[in-house]
Amino acid sequence: MKLALIGFGQAGGKIVDKFIEYDRATESGFVTGAIAVNSASVDLQGLEHVPEDNQVLIGQSRVKGHGVGADNELGAEIAEADVGEIQSTLDKIPVHEIDAFLVVAGMGGGTGSGGAPVLAKHLKRLYTAPVFGLGVLPGTDEGGIYTLNAARSFQTFVREVDNLLVFDNDSWRQTGESVGSGYDRINEEIVERFGMLFAAGEVSAGDAVGESVVDSSEIINTLSGGGVSTIGYATESVETPNAGLLSRFLGGNDGIDEMSATNRITSLVRKATLGRLTLPCDVSSAERALVVTGGPPSHLNRKGIERGRSWLEEETGSMEVRGGDFPDPAGEEVEATVLLSGISEVPRVKQLQQVAIEAQDTTAEIQRQSQDDLAELVDTGEELEALF
Ligand code: GDP
Incomplete structure (x- = not known):
């Protein structure tokens, strides 16, 4: 699936940077172009793969390159004001070649949280290609403001995109890990899961040795219809005997036992679905789904996919x-990616909203109280007069 990637804010930029790295390393070719948008110049300087010409610093007149300090209303305002600049940078990408836009942002901060939905709205007004979002939810330990930001951004972002793919940092953190190395590892996990999905739709007819190669329209059709999506992933290393001569003697499948190949695929599809999802949810609430099995062609078979697919239908x-299929002749693993779209039973989102509402009420109460306290501190009644 050919994508124009837009990384909004620090997390968004870093994840897009990693997507480019993955795309090059796997020679997938799903990144047609990428830009990074931020209000903090230092965050843009940290990017390694998004070309400098494709980086946009917004809000310079308001925040002077210092960021919005987790104020996502300000993030939305400066994105709105500078959307023309973002558009000029996007014009450097051949958008007529793409299948979709993907706007990536951490939803707990300010720039991406506020700006990503603004840009999504702008893109939808201007282009016919679908606009998807990839939103990262903050960890529960990040505090009230990040939770409130994420809950408000979530509401807005879902409304403005054709589908919001979600990754929940909270489900993926490991105890004892520093924030920095934690994000590096988490970003790898994000890119591996979403990257396989996008790369799958890019296998050209020439490489199509699998029986039923996934087409980008299947990914788009699973996503369109709106709502929220999550991804599951499972993998298993396999032995790949020398292909070629041997394979011809053994009937073209490298001597791999069909039955165990089928069973492996079915069990990987189950593991992917029932294991850790990018956003944990009740699987039965999904409206649509897509199963992609990748790996050496000799290990992929139609029966496995069919069984996995009908199991998922029941589930x-x-x-x-x-x-x-996503055949990868050089692959050493069989992988299954399951995309669940239109999910509605998501306890994490309900919990996030609940905490956000409490944080909002508490903040309002504290503000009221502190105004009263200040008035009490300063006010001396009739005894002292202010200068002016
Ligand atoms: P912004 O620059 O104002 O948009 O804010 P950030 O992107 O720095 O942070 C927003 C949220 O994204 C934070 O609350 C974190 O939950 C998350 N976050 C920040 N950096 C990363 C990262 O590298 N990877 C992931 N997965 N999440 C991140």
Whole structure:
């Protein structure tokens, strides 16, 4: 699937940077172009793969390159004011070649949290290509302001995109890990999962040795219809005997036992679905799904995919479950990626909203109280007079 990537804010920029790295390393070719948008110049300087010409510093007149300090209303305002500058940078990307836009942002901060929904709205007004979002939820230990930001951004971002793919930092952190190295590892996990999905839709007819290769339209159809999506992923290393001569003697499948290949795929699809999702949810609440199995072609078979697909149909109760291959002749693993779209039973989002509402009420109460306290501190009644 050919994408124009837009990384908004620090997390968004770093994740887009990693997508470019992944795309090059795997020679996938799903990144048609990428830009990074930020209000903090130092965050842009940290990027390694988004070309400098494709970086936009917004809000300079308001925040002078210092960022918005987790104020996502300000983030939204400066994005709105400078959307023309973002557009000029986007014009450097051949957008007529893309299948979709992907706007990536951490939802707990200020620039990405506020700006990403503004840009999504702008893109939808201007282009016919679908606009997808990739939103990262903050960890529960990040505090009230980040939770409130994320809950408000979530509401707005879902409304403005054709689908919001979500990754929840909270489900993925490990105890004892520093924030920096934690994010590096988490970003790898993000890019591996979403990258495989996007790369799958980019296998050209020439490479299509699999029986039913996933097409980018299948990914788009699973995502369109709106709502929120999550991804599951599972992998298993496999032995790949020398292909070629041997494979011809053994009937083209490198001597791999069909039955165990089928069973491996079915069990990987189950593991991907029932294991850790990018956003944990009740699987039965998904409206649509897509199963992609990747790996050396000799290990992929139609029966495995079909079984995995019909198992997922039962599990989701949905009739709209698509499936396909992502053959990778050089691969040493069989992988299964499951995209669950239109999910509605998501306890983490409900919890986030609850904490956000409490944080909002507490903040309002503290503000009221502190105004009263200040008035009490300063006011001396009739005894002292202010200068003017
Ligand atoms: P912004 O620059 O104002 O948009 O804010 P940030 O992107 O720095 O932070 C927003 C949120 O994103 C934070 O609350 C974190 O939850 C998360 N975050 C920050 N950096 C990273 C990162 O590198 N990876 C991931 N997965 N999340 C991050």
